[in-house]
Amino acid sequence: MSDPFLQVKDLRVQFPTEDGVVSAVDGVDFAVAKNKVLAIVGESGSGKSVTSQAIMGLINRKTAKVTGEIRLDGEELLTARPEQVRSLRGKRMAMIFQDPLSSLHPFYSIGKQLVEAVNVHQDVSRSAAMQQARDMLDRVGIPNPDRRLKDYPHNLSGGMRQRVMIAMALLNNPELLIADEPTTALDVTVQAQIINLLRDLQREFGTAIILITHDLGVVADMADDVVVMYGGRVVERGSIDDIYYRPEMPYTWGLLGSVPRMDAGRNERLQPIPGQPPSLIRLPKGCVFRPRCAYHELVPGNRCDTERPDLLPVTPEHAVRCHLDPAQRREIAAERLGVATADPAMEDK
Amino acid sequence: MTAVDESNTSVVARRADALLRVEQVQKYFPITGGGLLKRKVGDVKAVESISFDVVPGETLGVVGESGCGKSTAGRTVMKLLDPTGGKIEFEGRDITHLSRKEMVPLRREMQMIFQDPYSSLNPRHTVGSIISAPFKVQGVKPTRGVQAEVQDLMARVGLNPEHYNRYPNEFSGGQRQRIGIARAIALRPKLIVCDEPVSALDVSIQAQVVNLLEDLQDEFRLAYIFIAHDLSVVRHISDRIAVMYLGRIMELAESERIYKAPLHPYTHALTSAVPLPDPRAERSRERILLHGDLPSPINPPSGCVFRTRCPKAQDRCAQEIPVLRELAPGHYGACHFPEERHLI
Known part of the structure; x- marks a missing residue:
C-alpha cells in the first residue's frame, strides 16, 4: 500500500x-x-x-x-x-x-x-x-x-x-x-x-x-476497507473480505446477524444484539461492548469487566479489540455465520 | 388524462377466508386554485385502483419508493382517509362508506403502528396511560384491572413493567416503538397496518423489533400489512408482497417469487438496486439503473405509468394501461411485456 x-x-x-x-x-x-x-x-x-x-x-x-x-x-x-x-x-x-x-x-x-x-x-x-x-x-x-x-x-x-x-x-x-x-x-x-x-x-x-x-x-x-466503530472506539478493522467473511469481534457478528438478507432463506430468524448502545458519559470500565456481549463469560478472570481490550492485529490488515482467544473467536464465527458467509478464500481455490 | 377507468377490470382472485379485501381503491387529493372560490384545478392521484386481500395470520408487504402511494394506501384501507373510489371489506362487511363513529367498534380489530416512535406518542402522557388508551376509548374493562393488563402487555413486548409511570422521553427509539406496538395489540386486533415501523431504528434494534413482530404474529395469529421502503426487511417478514409505483400495484406475488422470479421491469430495477451485505455477490451482480425522476402523480404518463423510465417500453405502453393480471399461479403483474428474470 x-x-x-x-x-x-x-x-x-x-x-x-x-x-x-x-x-x-x-x-x-x-x-x-x-x-x-x-x-x-x-x-x-x-x-x-x-x-x-x-x-x-x-x-x-x-x-x-x-x-x-x-x-x-x-x-x-x-x-x-x-x-x-x-x-x-x-x-x-x-x-x-x-x-x-x-x-x-x-x-x-x-x-x-x-x-x-x-x-x-x-x-x-x-x-x-x-x-x-x-x-x-x-x-x-x-x-x-x-x-x-x-x-x-x-x-x-x-x-x-x-x-x-x-x-x-x-x-x-x-x-x-x-x-x-x-x-x-x-x-x-x-x-x-x-x-x-x-x-x-x-x-x-x-x-x-x-x-x-x-x-x-x-x-x-x-x-475496500472497513472500520467498525462502537461506543467511540474502533472495535474491528480490516479489508472488506475480512469484515464480511472473517469477522472476529462479537459486535461485528451482531451487526451481520441483524441485517435481513434478501438472498437468504426467508424463515431464518434474525439474530439481534440484545440491549441498547452505551451511554457515552458512563462508558463501561472494561470492553465497551461487554454489556451486550454474549461471550464475555468465555474469557477467564472477568477481564471484559475490568480491562479495556487493545486493538490487536490478527493479520497485518485485520485488527480486533476483543479479549476472546483468537481460536475461540474463529470457532464461534464459523458457527454463527454459517455456510452463507463461509471463508471465500476456500471457494476461490 | 385519458385511459384511467379502463384499467378497472384487473382481477385479483378472491380468497374465501380474506380478513381484509380491497377492490379498485382510489385515493385522490384535490388541488384547489388560488383566489376566493378555491376552484378545484386537479387531483393528486396518490392511489389509483389498487386491489389485494389479506388472510388471518398473513403478512402482506407493500414496497415502493417515496411518492408511490404506499402510506396513503395503508391509511386509506384503515379508513383514516376516505377512499375516493373502490370498495373495502373487512371480514366480509363493506366498510367503504362507514363514518368515523361507525368505525369505532372496528378499531378493536384493526390497528396501526407508525414509523416515528417520537411523534406518535403523546409526550405528556405516561406509558401506562398511552398503552391503556384503547381500553378507555373502547370502554373495555380488563377483568384484572387496567394496570395489571398494561403491565402484562409491557412485559410481552419486552419493556420493564415497572416503568409504567414513566414518560416517552425516558425511552430509547426502539423502546418507544415497543410502546407503540403494545398499544396496538392491547385489544387483540386481527389486523395491524405497520407503516415503516423499523425505518427509524438502528440495525441491531431493528432486528429486535422485527423479531418481536414475528413472535406476536405467531402468538395472536395477527395479519400485518407491512409498508416499508427497505426491500430486505419486507422480504424477511412478508408472505406476499405488493410492489407499488406511482399509485398503482405493479406486481403482487409470494415473497419468494418477487425476489427470485420477478416479472415486472420495475420490480427488476428495484430488486437489483438493493445492495446485498455480501461483497463477493456485489462484485458480480447485474444492476439495472433507472434514469430520470418519478413522474408527477398530478399528471401521470398515459398508458403504463412506468413507461417513461422502463427499459422495455414500446408504443403499446403509451396507449394502453396494463391490467394487473395473473401471469403465473398466484403471481400478478401489470405489464404488457412481462419477463421472468433472476437478479439475486
Whole structure:
C-alpha cells in the first residue's frame, strides 16, 4: 500500500456537558489511501460522524476537546491554524451529507451557490466559474444543467439535490471526499445511481473516499476497507473480505446477524444484539461492548469487566479489540455465520 | 388524462377466508386554485385502483419508493382517509362508506403502528396511560384491572413493567416503538397496518423489533400489512408482497417469487438496486439503473405509468394501461411485456 493520504492517530473528541464528559470519539486510528474507499460502520452514537467532523475541522474547539493526530498528505490538521484548515476544506478535502437540504441555501440559486464554492478557492471570473459549475452538474448526471443553474433547491427532487451537493463537493477536485450517509435519505433506485456516480468519479479523479454509513449493503458494494466503530472506539478493522467473511469481534457478528438478507432463506430468524448502545458519559470500565456481549463469560478472570481490550492485529490488515482467544473467536464465527458467509478464500481455490 | 377507468377490470382472485379485501381503491387529493372560490384545478392521484386481500395470520408487504402511494394506501384501507373510489371489506362487511363513529367498534380489530416512535406518542402522557388508551376509548374493562393488563402487555413486548409511570422521553427509539406496538395489540386486533415501523431504528434494534413482530404474529395469529421502503426487511417478514409505483400495484406475488422470479421491469430495477451485505455477490451482480425522476402523480404518463423510465417500453405502453393480471399461479403483474428474470 502506498503512503496513506489521510492518517488519523489516537483521535479523541470530548464534549463536556452538565451530566459529565461525553467521550464521543475515544482513541481512533485509521488511514485512507488515494483511490480507496474506507467505510466507517456503526450505529447511532458510535462516534462515526463526529470522527468525520473532526477531520474536516468542523468541531467547535471552544465546546469540545479534540486531541490526537490528523495528517492530510503529511500535514497535521489538529494543530494547524483555523485559516489553514479552512483553505484545505472544499479544496483538498470535501464532505457530502445525508440531508442535502440542510447544506444547500434555500434562498440562492444552484448556480450562485456553485459559483461561490468555486470562487472561494479559485481566482477566476464569474463566467469561468459558472462554466465550471455547469460542467460539473453535467458530470454528475443532471439533465439540462444550464436550466438547473437558475433553479432553487426546492425545485429539485431529493436525488437531484444530492447530485448538486456532490457536484459542489467535487468542484475543486478534492483529493479526499467524506460521504456521511450519502444515500440514507434516498430511494434504492436513486441510491444505485449515486453509488455508481461516486465510483465513476473516483475512477476519474483517484479520490480517497471515507464512506460513513450504517448500511452494510452499501458498504459491501463500495468499500475496500472497513472500520467498525462502537461506543467511540474502533472495535474491528480490516479489508472488506475480512469484515464480511472473517469477522472476529462479537459486535461485528451482531451487526451481520441483524441485517435481513434478501438472498437468504426467508424463515431464518434474525439474530439481534440484545440491549441498547452505551451511554457515552458512563462508558463501561472494561470492553465497551461487554454489556451486550454474549461471550464475555468465555474469557477467564472477568477481564471484559475490568480491562479495556487493545486493538490487536490478527493479520497485518485485520485488527480486533476483543479479549476472546483468537481460536475461540474463529470457532464461534464459523458457527454463527454459517455456510452463507463461509471463508471465500476456500471457494476461490 | 385519458385511459384511467379502463384499467378497472384487473382481477385479483378472491380468497374465501380474506380478513381484509380491497377492490379498485382510489385515493385522490384535490388541488384547489388560488383566489376566493378555491376552484378545484386537479387531483393528486396518490392511489389509483389498487386491489389485494389479506388472510388471518398473513403478512402482506407493500414496497415502493417515496411518492408511490404506499402510506396513503395503508391509511386509506384503515379508513383514516376516505377512499375516493373502490370498495373495502373487512371480514366480509363493506366498510367503504362507514363514518368515523361507525368505525369505532372496528378499531378493536384493526390497528396501526407508525414509523416515528417520537411523534406518535403523546409526550405528556405516561406509558401506562398511552398503552391503556384503547381500553378507555373502547370502554373495555380488563377483568384484572387496567394496570395489571398494561403491565402484562409491557412485559410481552419486552419493556420493564415497572416503568409504567414513566414518560416517552425516558425511552430509547426502539423502546418507544415497543410502546407503540403494545398499544396496538392491547385489544387483540386481527389486523395491524405497520407503516415503516423499523425505518427509524438502528440495525441491531431493528432486528429486535422485527423479531418481536414475528413472535406476536405467531402468538395472536395477527395479519400485518407491512409498508416499508427497505426491500430486505419486507422480504424477511412478508408472505406476499405488493410492489407499488406511482399509485398503482405493479406486481403482487409470494415473497419468494418477487425476489427470485420477478416479472415486472420495475420490480427488476428495484430488486437489483438493493445492495446485498455480501461483497463477493456485489462484485458480480447485474444492476439495472433507472434514469430520470418519478413522474408527477398530478399528471401521470398515459398508458403504463412506468413507461417513461422502463427499459422495455414500446408504443403499446403509451396507449394502453396494463391490467394487473395473473401471469403465473398466484403471481400478478401489470405489464404488457412481462419477463421472468433472476437478479439475486
